[in-house]
Amino acid sequence: xxxxxxxxxxxxxxxxxxxxxxxxxxxxxxxxxxxxxxxxxxxxxxxxxxxxxxxxxxxxxxxxxxxxxxxxxxxxxxxxxxxxxxxxxxxxxxxxxxxxxxxxxxxxxxxxxxxxxxxxxxxxxxxxxxxxxxxxxxxxxxxxxxxxxxxxxxxxxxxxxxxxxxxxxxxxxxxxxxxxxxxxxxxxxxxxxxxxxxxxxxxxxxxxxxxxxxxxxxxxxxxxxxxxxxxxxxxxxxxxxxxxxxxxxxxxxxxxxxxxxxxxxxxxxxxxxxxxxxxxxxxxxxxxxxxxxxxx
Ligand SMILES: Cc1cc2nc3c(=O)[nH]c(=O)nc-3n(C[C@H](O)[C@H](O)[C@H](O)COP(=O)(O)OP(=O)(O)OC[C@H]3O[C@@H](n4cnc5c(N)ncnc54)[C@H](O)[C@@H]3O)c2cc1C
Numbered sequence: 001x002x003x004x005x006x007x008x009x010x011x012x013x014x015x016x017x018x019x020x021x022x023x024x025x026x027x028x029x030x031x032x033x034x035x036x037x038x039x040x041x042x043x044x045x046x047x048x049x050x051x052x053x054x055x056x057x058x059x060x061x062x063x064x065x066x067x068x069x070x071x072x073x074x075x076x077x078x079x080x081x082x083x084x085x086x087x088x089x090x091x092x093x094x095x096x097x098x099x100x101x102x103x104x105x106x107x108x109x110x111x112x113x114x115x116x117x118x119x120x121x122x123x124x125x126x127x128x129x130x131x132x133x134x135x136x137x138x139x140x141x142x143x144x145x146x147x148x149x150x151x152x153x154x155x156x157x158x159x160x161x162x163x164x165x166x167x168x169x170x171x172x173x174x175x176x177x178x179x180x181x182x183x184x185x186x187x188x189x190x191x192x193x194x195x196x197x198x199x200x201x202x203x204x205x206x207x208x209x210x211x212x213x214x215x216x217x218x219x220x221x222x223x224x225x226x227x228x229x230x231x232x233x234x235x236x237x238x239x240x241x242x243x244x245x246x247x248x249x250x251x252x253x254x255x256x257x258x259x260x261x262x263x264x265x266x267x268x269x270x271x272x273x274x275x276x277x278x279x280x281x282x283x284x285x286x287x288x289x290x291x292x293x294x295x296x
Contacts, residue, residue: 101115140165226249
């Protein structure tokens with residue numbers, strides 16, 4: 001199907017883009033990679049009267065290290081993340097997420113920031129980045145503000161972004177060493193959205209886990225942090241039985257709904273299985289035992 005008619009703008013500065021958004025408000029939509037918005041417009045689920053394409057706006061591209069943070073521009077594509085040596089070597093959880101998002105074509109166009117702004121409950125970036133210390137940077141008529149990711153995503157397809165604001169990027173704290181992370185996703189077909197996914201990031205103190213973060217994707221309206229399991233795993237060693245005791249906590253934290261991808265029971269079971277896998281890979285990486293991405 002063709003989208004409904006719309007007027008198209010391609011501003012070259014953030015100020016221009018914000019002015020257009022201020023003028024057209026709810027009738028306008030920001031266009032980044034277009035990999036979620038255009039399908040919705042073609043299906044007539046979305047029908048913005050004005051499209052504000054930010055692809056020519058200067059200063060929003062790329063991904064760079066700034067001290068202990070990874071600064072990611074609003075136009076950073078999934079493929080840019082895959083091409084980053086810092087991500088590959090120091091934040092492999094993000095590398096896993098990029099590698100398992102959609103297919104090559106979508107990865108070349110779609111943006112990390114667009115995925116967060118879209119806030120699809122089955123989206124890979126919201127789930128993966130929830131296991132890391134992530135802040136979303138937003139610009140509006142009154143200036144910029146930074147919003148922690150768990151406050152940015154408020155519900156399915158709903159964020160804390162005001163109608164006159166644009167996401168300009170995000171900042172992810174590079175996890176401390178020694179440590180490791182992994183993002184494991186289960187999909188029905190290659191390139192599909194997740195049936196369920198789990199992100200794990202651990203920091204070690206010798207042989208012991210100093211800190212653990214566990215996030216769930218496609219297992220509720222928003223990504224879920226499993227704080228009870230994280231607490232249990234703090235101080236654990238590989239030899240202990242804490243992982244077995246944490247698994248039921250992960251299953252309990254999941255709030256899946258039944259759909260064509262599976263029943264509630266099936267998805268809860270999957271949450272536990274994926275958690276065990278992500279945990280094992282994260283620890284392997286923390287101990288320098290494995291490099292590369294995860295495929296279920
Ligand atoms: C075939 C196919 C398979 C896919 N598979 C997956 C998958 O496996 N996993 C997955 O996570 N995703 C998947 N996607 C979605 C894809 O990853 C999108 O790229 C992503 O969800 C949105 O990013 P985008 O840059 O394309 O955003 P757009 O489509 O341009 O925008 C999406 C929404 O976010 C808003 N927006 C975008 N950028 C900004 C900004 N800077 N400030 C304010 N608002 C903004 C737009 O107004 C719109 O409402 C798939 C898409 C397709 C077409």
